[in-house]
Amino acid sequence: MADRRQPTLDEVAERAGVSxxxxxxxxxxxxxxxxxAREAVERAIKELGYLPNRTARALATQQTxxxxxxxxxxxxxxxxxxxxxxxxxxxxxxxxxxxxHLLLCLASSVRGRSRLTNLLRTRGVDGxxxxxxxxxxxxxxxxxxxxxxAVYGGRPPHVEPQYYVDSDNAGGARLATEHLIGLGRTRIVxxxxxxxxxxxxxxxxxxxxxxxxxxxxPYGAVEGDFTEAxxxxxxxxxxxxxxxxxxxxxxxxxxxxxxxxxxxxAGRRVPAxxxxxxxxxLGIAQRTExxxxxxxQSIQALGQEMTRMLIALIAGQDRTPVILPTRLVRxxxx
Amino acid sequence: MADRRQPTLDEVAERAGVSxxxxxxxxxxxxxxxxxAREAVERAIKELGYLPNRTARALATQQTxxxxxxxxxxxxxxxxxxxxxxxxxxxxxxxxxxxxHLLLCLASSVRGRSRLTNLLRTRGVDGxxxxxxxxxxxxxxxxxxxxxxAVYGGRPPHVEPQYYVDSDNAGGARLATEHLIGLGRTRIVxxxxxxxxxxxxxxxxxxxxxxxxxxxxPYGAVEGDFTEAxxxxxxxxxxxxxxxxxxxxxxxxxxxxxxxxxxxxAGRRVPAxxxxxxxxxLGIAQRTExxxxxxxQSIQALGQEMTRMLIALIAGQDRTPVILPTRLVRxxxx
DNA sequence: CAGATTTCCGGGAGCGCTTCCAGCCAGAAT
DNA sequence: ATTCTGGCTGGAAGCGCTCCCGGAAATCTG
Numbered sequence: 001m002a003d004r005r006q007p008t009l010d011e012v013a014e015r016a017g018v019s020x021x022x023x024x025x026x027x028x029x030x031x032x033x034x035x036x037a038r039e040a041v042e043r044a045i046k047e048l049g050y051l052p053n054r055t056a057r058a059l060a061t062q063q064t065x066x067x068x069x070x071x072x073x074x075x076x077x078x079x080x081x082x083x084x085x086x087x088x089x090x091x092x093x094x095x096x097x098x099x100x101h102l103l104l105c106l107a108s109s110v111r112g113r114s115r116l117t118n119l120l121r122t123r124g125v126d127g128x129x130x131x132x133x134x135x136x137x138x139x140x141x142x143x144x145x146x147x148x149x150a151v152y153g154g155r156p157p158h159v160e161p162q163y164y165v166d167s168d169n170a171g172g173a174r175l176a177t178e179h180l181i182g183l184g185r186t187r188i189v190x191x192x193x194x195x196x197x198x199x200x201x202x203x204x205x206x207x208x209x210x211x212x213x214x215x216x217x218p219y220g221a222v223e224g225d226f227t228e229a230x231x232x233x234x235x236x237x238x239x240x241x242x243x244x245x246x247x248x249x250x251x252x253x254x255x256x257x258x259x260x261x262x263x264x265x266a267g268r269r270v271p272a273x274x275x276x277x278x279x280x281x282l283g284i285a286q287r288t289e290x291x292x293x294x295x296x297q298s299i300q301a302l303g304q305e306m307t308r309m310l311i312a313l314i315a316g317q318d319r320t321p322v323i324l325p326t327r328l329v330r331x332x333x334x
Numbered sequence: 335m336a337d338r339r340q341p342t343l344d345e346v347a348e349r350a351g352v353s354x355x356x357x358x359x360x361x362x363x364x365x366x367x368x369x370x371a372r373e374a375v376e377r378a379i380k381e382l383g384y385l386p387n388r389t390a391r392a393l394a395t396q397q398t399x400x401x402x403x404x405x406x407x408x409x410x411x412x413x414x415x416x417x418x419x420x421x422x423x424x425x426x427x428x429x430x431x432x433x434x435h436l437l438l439c440l441a442s443s444v445r446g447r448s449r450l451t452n453l454l455r456t457r458g459v460d461g462x463x464x465x466x467x468x469x470x471x472x473x474x475x476x477x478x479x480x481x482x483x484a485v486y487g488g489r490p491p492h493v494e495p496q497y498y499v500d501s502d503n504a505g506g507a508r509l510a511t512e513h514l515i516g517l518g519r520t521r522i523v524x525x526x527x528x529x530x531x532x533x534x535x536x537x538x539x540x541x542x543x544x545x546x547x548x549x550x551x552p553y554g555a556v557e558g559d560f561t562e563a564x565x566x567x568x569x570x571x572x573x574x575x576x577x578x579x580x581x582x583x584x585x586x587x588x589x590x591x592x593x594x595x596x597x598x599x600a601g602r603r604v605p606a607x608x609x610x611x612x613x614x615x616l617g618i619a620q621r622t623e624x625x626x627x628x629x630x631q632s633i634q635a636l637g638q639e640m641t642r643m644l645i646a647l648i649a650g651q652d653r654t655p656v657i658l659p660t661r662l663v664r665x666x667x668x
Numbered sequence: 669c670a671g672a673t674t675t676c677c678g679g680g681a682g683c684g685c686t687t688c689c690a691g692c693c694a695g696a697a698t
Numbered sequence: 699a700t701t702c703t704g705g706c707t708g709g710a711a712g713c714g715c716t717c718c719c720g721g722a723a724a725t726c727t728g
Contacts, residue, residue: 006455006456006457008683008684008685009684009685009686010684010685013708018707018708019707019708019709020684020685020686020708020709021686021687021688021707021708021709021710022706022707022708024685024686024687025686025687025706025707027685028686030686030687031705031706032705032706032707033705033706033707034705034706034707037706037707051452051455051456052456052684052685053456053457053683053684053685054398054453054456054457054458055389055392055393055398055457055458055683055684055685056393056683056684056685056686056713057684057685057686058389058392058393058685058713059389059390059392059393059683059684059685059686059713059714059715060684060685060686060687060712060713061685061686061713062713064388064389065458066400066437076423076426076427077423079419079422079423079426080416080419080420080423081419082414082416082419084419085413085414085415085416085418085419086414088413088438088440089410089411089413089414089440092410092413092438092440092446093410096443096445096446096449097445099449101437101439101449101453101458102437102438102439103400103435103436103437103438104422104426104436104437104438105435105436106422106423106426109430111430111431112426112430115430115433115435118385119388119435121340121385122340122385122386122387122388123340123387123388123389124388124389124399124435287621342713342714342715343714343715343716344714344715347678352677352678353677353678353679354678354679354714354715354716355677355678355679355680355716355717355718356676356677356678358715358716358717359676359677359716359717361715362716364716364717365675365676366675366676366677367675367676367677368675368676368677371676371677386714386715387713387714387715389713389714389715390683390713390714390715390716391714391715391716392683392715393683393684393685393713393714393715393716394682394683394714394715394716394717395683395715395716396683669728670727670728671726671727671728672725672726672727672728673724673725673726673727674723674724674725674726675722675723675724675725676721676722676723676724677720677721677722677723678719678720678721678722679718679719679720679721680717680718680719681716681717681718681719682715682716682717682718683714683715683716684713685712685713686711686712686713687710687711687712687713688709688710688711688712689708689709689710689711690707690708690709690710691706691707691708691709692705692706692707692708693704693705693706693707694703694704694705694706695702695703695704695705696701696702696703696704697700697701697702697703698699698700698701698702
């Protein structure tokens with residue numbers, strides 16, 4: 001553990017017999033350095049095992065080489081949702097080809113959020129990707145204030161951020177509903193998501209649009225918080241209110257799974273009596289009975305696009321929002 | 335977007351009418367500063383909205399205030415396992431009370447790994463937590479070379495790192511097996527994990543120990559890669575070889591779920607004919623038919639303990655490895 | 669009240685890198 | 699031979715902070 005000190009640029013320069021500036025130039029592939037000097041420096045670097053100190057470079061360039069992914073939400077367990085793991089896989093795959101690293105910030109408490117705002121204000125990162133932002137999250141304001149490049153994943157409710165990547169929630173819901181309609185169903189209800197989440201609202205809207213465009217009346221809707229339990233409860237209510245329903249569009253696979261359970265307990269056959277379509281195409285969709293027809297959105301792609309957009313912003317380019325397409329995955333339930 | 339420049343310490347000092355050193359002292363709560371000066375500086379800080387620049391401080395103190403969590407594995411999808419999300423929740427909960435931030439590094443390719451070693455060599459982080467390390471992972475070597483504080487989550491196979499946190503896999507497996515034995519089962523087989531994962535080996539060992547200590551002979555074992563499909567395949571093989579088996583210990587819940595499916599297809603009643611115990615206590619354990627009796631390990635606790643240990647190491651303290659307890663969760667399957 | 673502490677203060681030297689700039693020396697053009 | 703390019707080069711000034719250290723001031727001794 002003795003002297004792990006890394007060699008410095010000065011030492012490299014001295015060994016190569018050039019000035020520090022010259023050495024710096026060859027490291028940064030800057031012009032104005034003779035082949036001889038370049039070679040000498042490169043040899044010195046090799047011999048010394050030199051690597052530029054990240055922090056020093058960051059201070060000089062005003063660039064940290066780090067981007068943050070913030071999941072700001074009151075429930076710390078939210079992050080346990082496989083959704084975020086997929087986002088991260090996508091983000092990482094893009095970052096892998098850059099010199100940027102990923103800082104992960106779960107800001108679920110007041111303390112956590114203040115740490116995050118501190119990080120931004122102290123210029124601890126070059127840019128930030130935000131997810132699961134609530135409506136009144138003060139972070140929105142702060143991110144704006146700092147002027148740091150910021151990309152939203154999904155849109156926070158009631159505001160349209162300048163830069164964001166989102167799935168085509170409304171389009172996906174239309175896809176799902178149209179599929180049910182195509183099956184000849186007419187008494188189609190929806191288990192909607194929370195209306196104060198942008199995705200929930202958009203999926204509900206897509207359902208309504210599809211119904212109306214087909215000349216049908218939206219047949220019934222109950223909201224749930226995207227969980228299996230909520231889906232089950234909603235399904236019970238809907239069966240009560242509309243015993244003759246023949247189609248269900250659930251705004252999440254988890255809710256669809258709960259609905260499936262309730263339908264089966266109520267003696268309805270799926271898809272014969274009631275056809276069901278979910279949303280998300282999570283792993284659970286393959287394990288329900290019957291397997292769930294659902295709307296697929298590529299969450300990795302979401303992560304990738306967010307990252308690409310952020311990198312562009314950091315590089316000073318401008319970008320327009322990106323809406324990612326969704327597609328229907330047909331399985332047994334519809 | 336005009337001039338987002340944050341005020342510097344110099345400006346604070348000037349405004350407060352003191353020297354930069356004095357200002358620095360009040361910020362770092364160092365002694366030797368008069369109440370008057372302190373108050374003046376604090377007012378100036380408030381008025382200017384000053385926050386110390388992270389990078390500059392890092393350069394001066396040689397501490398970045400960032401710790402890394404590295405998941406080094408060839409399969410990028412491995413990270414999608416909810417396991418890691420739980421670890422991260424645990425890690426974050428501890429970091430929340432510190433000034434440290436979390437850098438997440440998915441090193442699944444050669445390029446990814448070299449980025450990671452670079453990060454370490456360039457002193458981009460103050461310490462690192464390593465998970466899912468393969469046996470011959472060059473990272474092991476590099477981490478040792480850099481002399482950076484490093485904590486392992488789980489143990490890599492065939493080596494015993496100096497600092498690690500691990501679940502009591504062998505103990506948990508004993509618990510599970512003893513439970514089956516306590517139920518009167520004697521022809522107990524195991525669906526073991528991969529023997530080149532430390533957890534797989536330990537769980538298999540625990541099973542054997544419990545059997546032998548009870549005077550029983552290990553009745554049969556087939557290895558699987560922890561997935562549901564592998565569990566199903568293994569169960570088929572085991573039923574073939576030992577049609578009279580009456581107990582199954584599966585080294586993961588996913589494998590247990592696969593086994594359950596196969597058993598039911600084969601007409602065996604669970605737990606009447608065959609009792610089944612899993613390991614991990616994942617969400618899936620509650621959704622199998624019947625619900626799965628399994629061994630619970632707190633993955634969040636794993637993340638928390640790793641983080642605490644790393645923080646201690648960074649502070650220059652020494653620590654001994656931590657083995658986290660497991661407990662049996664009794665549900666319907668055994 | 670002189671002398672010995674203690675406390676407080678600011679100057680200045682880093683931390684390791686980038687980058688501006690003025691000076692240099694080829695070789696090309698006149 | 700003289701001027702003019704224009705690619706090299708190294709000195710030096712940062713980036714914003716910490717922290718050592720010598721001196722000034724305030725406090726405590728007897």
